[in-house]
Amino acid sequence: MNDVNLGLYFLSEFAGTTFLLLFGCGVVANVSLAKSKGLGGGTLMVNWGWGIAVFVGVMASAYSGAMINPAVSIGLLVQGTIDASMFFVALPAQLLGGIVGAILAWLAYRKHFDEEPDPAAKLGVFSTGPAIRSTGSNLVTEIIGTFALVFIILAFADYGDVNVGIPGGLGPLTALPVALLVVGIGASLGGPTGYAINPARDLGPRIAHAILPIKGKGSSDWSYAWVPVVGPMVGGVLAALAAPLALGLGA
Structure with a gap:
């Protein structure tokens, strides 16, 4: 931990979270905005x-261990895998990356946002x-989904295949098990809340929605944020x- 360059650490988390939200917000825009070629693609x-x-986000943030998520x-x-300095550098990097990635997705679909009449679809x-x-049920759903995410990531590390913070045994495919895990959480637990399971994934883009000049965008729904x-x-x-x-980590 003492050898970590915190400037590079910040940039790594920022880059990874930016790509995460560019692709993530992008796919939602593709399936939900008016006149998009992916309209109606489904959950x-x-x-x-x-x-x-x-x-993609994990691949772009190898230096920092590819957390790209304040919950991770x-x-x-x-x-004890990271220290407080690393944690408090990662958080603003992740939030800023979430904002920038969402803005880039908006730029890619700007004309489609103008054509979309439903403010809820834009916020989504x-x-x-x-x-x-x-509130209670929504909170429990997010706790359960994120517990599954972080617990299984730690289980991957215990098997030695994906070790967050240390280069994994799968080389460039280190990111693949985590990506499949997120697909599974979305398919199984995404129905009630849309499975944020990542504060930067939700708060960063919500800030972007609030500040961007989106035609007819409506409320940013801060009461739920x-x-x-x-x-x-x-x-x-x-x-x-x-x-x-459960896993005997550190034993």
């Missing part, structure tokens, strides 16, 4: 798009929202606490 296309977004970062902090490109609005931040952070901590007991 499985979105799930696979986000999985590929994670793959806090889990690694609790576990940037941030998550519940299918049934129930804390759920996909708090839920994933709680899930990440719980996974880090449970993993040593």
Whole structure:
């Protein structure tokens, strides 16, 4: 940890999260905005798009261990894999990357945003929202989804195939198991809330939605915005606490 260049660490997390949100917001725009060639592609296309977004984001952020998610970062902090300085450098990098990646996706689909009449569809490109609005249930869903994400990432590391923070045994394919995991979480647990499972993935683009000059964009739904931040952070901590007991990490 003492040999980490924090400037490069910041840039690594920023680059990875930027690519994550460019591809992730991009696939949602493709399936939901008026006159897009992917219109109506459905939830499985979105799930696979986000999985590929994670793959790309991980590949772009190897130096920092490819966290690209504050929930993963806090889990690694609790576990002791990263220290406080790395954690507090990663967080703003991830948030800024989330904002910039979402802005780039908007630029790619700008004309389609102008053609889309539904403000909810526009917001949905940037941030998550519940299918049934129930704060307690929505929070629990995000905690469960993020617990699964972080716990299984730590399990990958225990097998020696994917070791976040240390080069993995699969070389360039180190990112593949995590990408498939995100596809699975989306397919299995994404229905209730749209599976943020990453505070930077939701808060960064929501900020972008609020500041961008999007025609007829409507509200950024700030009353819900804390759920996909708090839920994933709680899930990440719980996974880090449970993993040593269940997986024997550090034994």
